[in-house]
Amino acid sequence: MTPPSETPPETSPKRPTALRLHRALEPIYASDPRFRGWFTTNNNNDIGLLFLIAAAGFFVVGGVLAMLIRAQLASPRSVFMGPDVYNQVFTMHGTVMMFLFAIPFFEAMTVLLLPGMLGSRDMAFPRLSAYGLWCYLIGATTVVASLIPGLAPDSGWFMYPPLTSTEYSPGINTDIWLLGITFIEVSAISAAVEVVVTVLRYRAAGMSLSRMPIFAWYILVVAVMILTAFPPMILGSVLLETERLLDWPFFQADRGGDALLWQHLFWLFGHPEVYIIFLPAAGMISTILPVMARTTLLGHGWVVGAAVSLAVLSFGLWVHHMFTTGIPHMGLAFFSAASTLVAVPTAVQIFAWIGTLWRGRPRLDLPMLWLLGFFATFVIGGLTGVMLAVVPFDWQAHDTHFVVAHLHYVLIGGYVFPMIAAVYYFLPIFTGRTRFFKLGEVAFWLVVPGFHVTFLAVHWAGLLGQRRRTWTYDAGQGWEIINLVASVGSFVMAIGFALVILDVAVNAAVSSRGRRNPWGAGTLEWATSMPSPSYNIASIPVVRGRYPLRDDPDLAHRIARGEGLLAWPARNRRETLVVGTARGEPLQVAVLPGNTALPFVMALATSVVFLAPLIDAYRSAGVALLAVLALALRWAWTLGSKVDEGPLDAGHGLALPSAAEVPDPPGWWGSVFLLLADVTQFGSLLFGYAFLWTVAPNWPPPSYLAPGLWGPALALTGAAALAAGPRLAARAIGRTRAPWPGLVLALGGAAALAGGAATVWAARDPTAHAYDATLWLLAGHILLHAALAAIMLLYLGARVARGYASPARIGEARIVQLWSDFAAATGLVALAAAWLPGAFA
Amino acid sequence: MSDILRLSVPLAAWLAGFSVVYGLQGLSCSRHWPEGLAARPVLLSAWVLAVALQAALLWMLLRNPSPSPFARAVSLALALTALLAALWTLMPVAVTSVCL
Numbered sequence: 001m002t003p004p005s006e007t008p009p010e011t012s013p014k015r016p017t018a019l020r021l022h023r024a025l026e027p028i029y030a031s032d033p034r035f036r037g038w039f040t041t042n043n044n045n046d047i048g049l050l051f052l053i054a055a056a057g058f059f060v061v062g063g064v065l066a067m068l069i070r071a072q073l074a075s076p077r078s079v080f081m082g083p084d085v086y087n088q089v090f091t092m093h094g095t096v097m098m099f100l101f102a103i104p105f106f107e108a109m110t111v112l113l114l115p116g117m118l119g120s121r122d123m124a125f126p127r128l129s130a131y132g133l134w135c136y137l138i139g140a141t142t143v144v145a146s147l148i149p150g151l152a153p154d155s156g157w158f159m160y161p162p163l164t165s166t167e168y169s170p171g172i173n174t175d176i177w178l179l180g181i182t183f184i185e186v187s188a189i190s191a192a193v194e195v196v197v198t199v200l201r202y203r204a205a206g207m208s209l210s211r212m213p214i215f216a217w218y219i220l221v222v223a224v225m226i227l228t229a230f231p232p233m234i235l236g237s238v239l240l241e242t243e244r245l246l247d248w249p250f251f252q253a254d255r256g257g258d259a260l261l262w263q264h265l266f267w268l269f270g271h272p273e274v275y276i277i278f279l280p281a282a283g284m285i286s287t288i289l290p291v292m293a294r295t296t297l298l299g300h301g302w303v304v305g306a307a308v309s310l311a312v313l314s315f316g317l318w319v320h321h322m323f324t325t326g327i328p329h330m331g332l333a334f335f336s337a338a339s340t341l342v343a344v345p346t347a348v349q350i351f352a353w354i355g356t357l358w359r360g361r362p363r364l365d366l367p368m369l370w371l372l373g374f375f376a377t378f379v380i381g382g383l384t385g386v387m388l389a390v391v392p393f394d395w396q397a398h399d400t401h402f403v404v405a406h407l408h409y410v411l412i413g414g415y416v417f418p419m420i421a422a423v424y425y426f427l428p429i430f431t432g433r434t435r436f437f438k439l440g441e442v443a444f445w446l447v448v449p450g451f452h453v454t455f456l457a458v459h460w461a462g463l464l465g466q467r468r469r470t471w472t473y474d475a476g477q478g479w480e481i482i483n484l485v486a487s488v489g490s491f492v493m494a495i496g497f498a499l500v501i502l503d504v505a506v507n508a509a510v511s512s513r514g515r516r517n518p519w520g521a522g523t524l525e526w527a528t529s530m531p532s533p534s535y536n537i538a539s540i541p542v543v544r545g546r547y548p549l550r551d552d553p554d555l556a557h558r559i560a561r562g563e564g565l566l567a568w569p570a571r572n573r574r575e576t577l578v579v580g581t582a583r584g585e586p587l588q589v590a591v592l593p594g595n596t597a598l599p600f601v602m603a604l605a606t607s608v609v610f611l612a613p614l615i616d617a618y619r620s621a622g623v624a625l626l627a628v629l630a631l632a633l634r635w636a637w638t639l640g641s642k643v644d645e646g647p648l649d650a651g652h653g654l655a656l657p658s659a660a661e662v663p664d665p666p667g668w669w670g671s672v673f674l675l676l677a678d679v680t681q682f683g684s685l686l687f688g689y690a691f692l693w694t695v696a697p698n699w700p701p702p703s704y705l706a707p708g709l710w711g712p713a714l715a716l717t718g719a720a721a722l723a724a725g726p727r728l729a730a731r732a733i734g735r736t737r738a739p740w741p742g743l744v745l746a747l748g749g750a751a752a753l754a755g756g757a758a759t760v761w762a763a764r765d766p767t768a769h770a771y772d773a774t775l776w777l778l779a780g781h782i783l784l785h786a787a788l789a790a791i792m793l794l795y796l797g798a799r800v801a802r803g804y805a806s807p808a809r810i811g812e813a814r815i816v817q818l819w820s821d822f823a824a825a826t827g828l829v830a831l832a833a834a835w836l837p838g839a840f841a
Numbered sequence: 842m843s844d845i846l847r848l849s850v851p852l853a854a855w856l857a858g859f860s861v862v863y864g865l866q867g868l869s870c871s872r873h874w875p876e877g878l879a880a881r882p883v884l885l886s887a888w889v890l891a892v893a894l895q896a897a898l899l900w901m902l903l904r905n906p907s908p909s910p911f912a913r914a915v916s917l918a919l920a921l922t923a924l925l926a927a928l929w930t931l932m933p934v935a936v937t938s939v940c941l
Binding site: 200208209210301302304305308309312313315316328329330331333334337338341345581582583690691693694695 | 843844845848849852853855856859860862863864866867868870871873884909910911912914915918919922926929930931932933934936937938939940941
C-alpha cells in the first residue's frame with residue numbers, strides 16, 4: 001500500500017469548505033431526533049456522555065453510603081444503624097464504588113475521547129458501546145435498587161464463602177451481587193474488546209505505535225487487563241452461584257471443596273483491578289500534566305514501559321490479600337517480593353511526571369491543582385502499600401482500618417483526583433463551554449484537606465487495632481476522638497465533592513462558548529470544533545509526530561476543510577480508516593453501523609437472562625436466552641454486503657478495500673480478543689481444578705472417572721472434524737466453490753465433541769463431590785462452545801446461501817474457523833483433564 | 842503484530858514462570874509429591890529455567906530488534922524488567938522454608 005502523500009490532493013468531487021463538509025457529514029452521523037434517539041444512538045459522544053452521567057450518579061450513591069458509614073462510626077455504640085443495615089451499606093459502598101463508578105467512569109471517558117485522540121470517526125464497534133451502556137445501566141440500577149427493600153448484598157464487596165454460602169446467607173442478597181455484578185461485567189468485557197480493536201486498528205494514517213497518544217497506550221493496557229482479570233471472577237461467581245442454586249460443592253470442605261478457592265479466583269481479579277482503576281487515571285495524568293506544564297511528556301517510552309510492566313506485574317500480587325490464610329512462607333515470600341517490585345514502575349511514572357513539571361513552565365489552573373492533590377495523596381497511599389506488602393506488618397494490620405485508609409489513599413488519591421482533573425480539562429470538548437464559575441477551587445480546598453483529615457485518622461485507628469467491617473465499637477479503647485475527627489473530615493470532603501458536581505453542571509449548562517483547543521494541547525482530540533461533532537473528525541489526518549497539533553498549528557483547519565482522508569461522504573454512509581497495527585499505514589475502510597435500537601433491546605433480553613433467576617423465573621431466563629441468540633444473529637446479519645465493492649476511494653489518491661472484503665475484518669480482531677477472555681476463563685477453571693486436586697481437604701474423591709473408549713473416540717474424531725471442516729469451507733469459498741462438505745463435516749465434529757462431553761455428564765453426580773462438580777463444569781464448557789460453533793456454522797451456511805460470501809468476503813468464514821478451533825482445542829484439553837486422573841488411577 | 846509480541850512476550854513469560862513455580866511449590870507440599878524427592882532442588886531448577894528463558898528472550902530481542910527505535914527501546918526495557926522480575930520474585934526458592 002502506498003503511503004498517502006503529504007500535500008493534500010483534490011480528489012473529492014468538490015473541494016469542500018469546512019461548513020459544507022460539516023453539513024454533509026452531520027446528517028449521516030447524527031442521532032435520531034427526540035426521545036427515540038436515546039435508545040437508538042450508538043454514537044460515541046452520546047454513549048460516552050450517558051455513561052459519564054450514569055457513573056457520576058452512582059458515585060453520588062456510593063458517596064451517600066460512605067457518609068452513612070461515617071455517621072455510624074462517629075461515636076461508639078451508635079444506634080444510627082443496626083448490624084444488618086450496616087452490612088448492606090458497607091458492602092454496597094464498596095460494590096458501587098468499584099463496579100458501578102470507577103470502571104464505568106473511565107470507560108465513559110474512553111468512549112468519549114478515544115476516537116478523537118486517535119483521529120477516528122468512532123469506536124470500532126459502536127453498537128457494542130451502546131449494548132455495554134444499557135447492560136450497565138439496567139444491571140447497576142437493579143443492584144442499587146435492592147437497597148430499598150433491604151435485599152442488598154451484605155457480605156462485603158469480596159463475597160467470601162462460607163459466609164456467602166446458602167447456610168449463612170440464605171436470602172437473595174448474595175445472588176443479587178453474583179448475578180447483578182456478572183451482568184454488569186458483560187459491559188466491561190464489551191468495552192475492553194472494542195477498546196483494544198480501536199487502539200490497534202482505528203487510528204489516523206501514519207499514527208504508528210510510537211506516535212500513539214499516551215492515553216491510548218494506557219487504555220490499551222487496561223483493556224487487555226480487563227480481558228484477562230475479569231474472567232477469573234466471573235468464573236468464581238459462576239461457581240458460587242451454582243453452589244447456591246444447584247448444591248455443587250465447590251467451596252464446601254466436607255465434599256471436597258475449599259473456601260480458599262474463592263479467594264484465589266477473586267483476588268486474581270481483585271488485585272489487577274486496582275491497577276485497572278489506577279492506570280486510566282495515570283493515562284490522564286500523562287496526558288494533562290505536560291499540557292499544564294507547557295511541554296511534552298518526559299520519558300514517553302519509559303512511561304509506556306512502566307505502564308506495561310505495572311499491568312503484568314499486578315497479576316503476580318493476588319496472594320498478598322491472603323497473607324493471613326496460612327499459606328507457607330515460601331508462597332508468601334513470592335508475593336511479598338512481587339508486591340515490593342511493583343513499586344518500581346509506579347515510581348518511574350511518578351518521576352517522569354515530576355521531571356515533566358521540572359522541564360516545563362507549569363501553570364496552576366484547576367486541572368493542575370487536582371493533579372497536585374493526586375501527588376500529595378497517592379504517594380502516601382503507595383508507601384502504605386509497600387508497608388502492607390511486607391508480610392509481618394500485614395499480619396498486624398490485616399483487616400484493620402489501616403487497610404481501609406490505604407486503599408482509599410490509593411483509589412481516591414490515585415483515581416478520583418486525576419479523573420476530576422480530567423473532567424475539568426476536557427470540559428470544553430464535552431460541553432463546548434469554557435469554565436466561568438469558580439466553585440471548583442473552593443471544592444478542591446474542601447475535598448483534599450477533608451480527605452487527609454479523614455483517612456490519616458482512619459490509618460491511626462487501624463494501627464490502634466480497630467477492625468474493619470464491624471458495625472460499632474465500645475467506648476474506652478481510645479478510638480472515639482479519632483473516629484469523630486474522621487467523620488467530620490469525611491463530611492467536609494463530601495461537601496467538596498458535591499460542589500465539584502455542581503460546578504461542572506453549572507458550567508456545562510450556562511457558561512460562555514469557548515474556542516477550540518483552549519489549553520494549547522498537541523493531540524488530535526482538540527482538533528475538532530467544540531463540543532465534539534457527531535462525526536468527531538471531518539477528515540482523517542496524516543500524522544507525522546506524537547503531537548500533531550503542535551507540529552502543525554493549522555492542522556485543525558485543514559482537517560475541517562476536508563484535507564485528510566475519507567473527507568467527502570460520497571458513499572453516503574459512516575466510514576472510518578483502519579490502519580496497520582504497528583506502523584499505522586492505511587489498510588481498509590471500515591463501514592460503521594447506523595442508528596439502531598438493537599443494542600438496547602438485546603441488553604433488555606440479556607438482563608432477563610441474568611436477573612430472572614433471582615425470582616426463580618428460570619423459564620423466562622431460558623426464553624430470554626433464545627431471544628439474545630436471535631438478536632445476536634440479527635446483529636451480525638446486518639453487516640456485510642452481497643456484492644464486492646472493490647477498492648474504495650479514500651482520498652489522497654488512495655484506494656483501499658472495504659473492511660468487509662479482507663481476511664481480517666474488525667470482527668475477526670474482536671473475536672481474537674474475546675477469545676483471550678474466554679481462554680483466561682478456561683485457564684481459571686483448570687487452575688481451580690488443580691488447586692482443589694492439590695490442596696483441598698477430602699480428596700481424592702471416592703472414585704475417578706474412567707475414560708472408557710467411546711468418549712475419547714468421539715472427542716478426538718469430533719475435534720479433528722471441527723478443526724478441519726471450517727478450513728475446507730473457507731478454502732471452498734475462496735475458490736468460489738460450494739462450502740457444504742466442510743460445513744457438514746464441522747457440524748458433525750461439533751456434535752461428536754459434544755457427545756464426548758455428554759459421556760462425562762452421564763457418568764457423574766455433580767452434587768456428590770467438588771471433583772464431580774468440576775467435571776460437569778468442564779463438560780459444560782465443551783457443550784457451550786460446541787453449540788456456539790454449530791450455530792456459527794449454520795449461520796455461515798445461511799450467509800453463503802444468501803450471497804454474503806465471496807473470495808474477497810472471506811472474513812466471516814475465518815471468524816467461524818477461529819471459534820471452531822477454540823472449541824476443538826479447549827474441548828480436548830478439558831476432556832484430557834477430566835479423564836487423565838481416572839486413566840492413571 | 843510482531844512489535845506487539847516483542848513488547849508483550851517477556852513479561853507474559855515471567856508471569857507464566859512465576860505461576861508455574863508457585864504451583865510447583867504448592868504441589869511439593871501436597872500429598873501428590875513423590876516420597877523421597879527433595880523439593881528445593883526441583884524449585885531451584887525451575888527458577889534457573891525461568892531466568893534462563895528470560896535471558897534467552899532478551900538475547901533474541903537483541904539479535905532481532907524491532908525496526909522502530911521506539912519499539913526497540915521499550916521492548917528491551919521490558920525484557921530486562923522481566924529478567925530482573927524473574928530473579929527477584931522467585932528468589933525465595935533459595936532462602937525460605939518450603940512448606941512451613
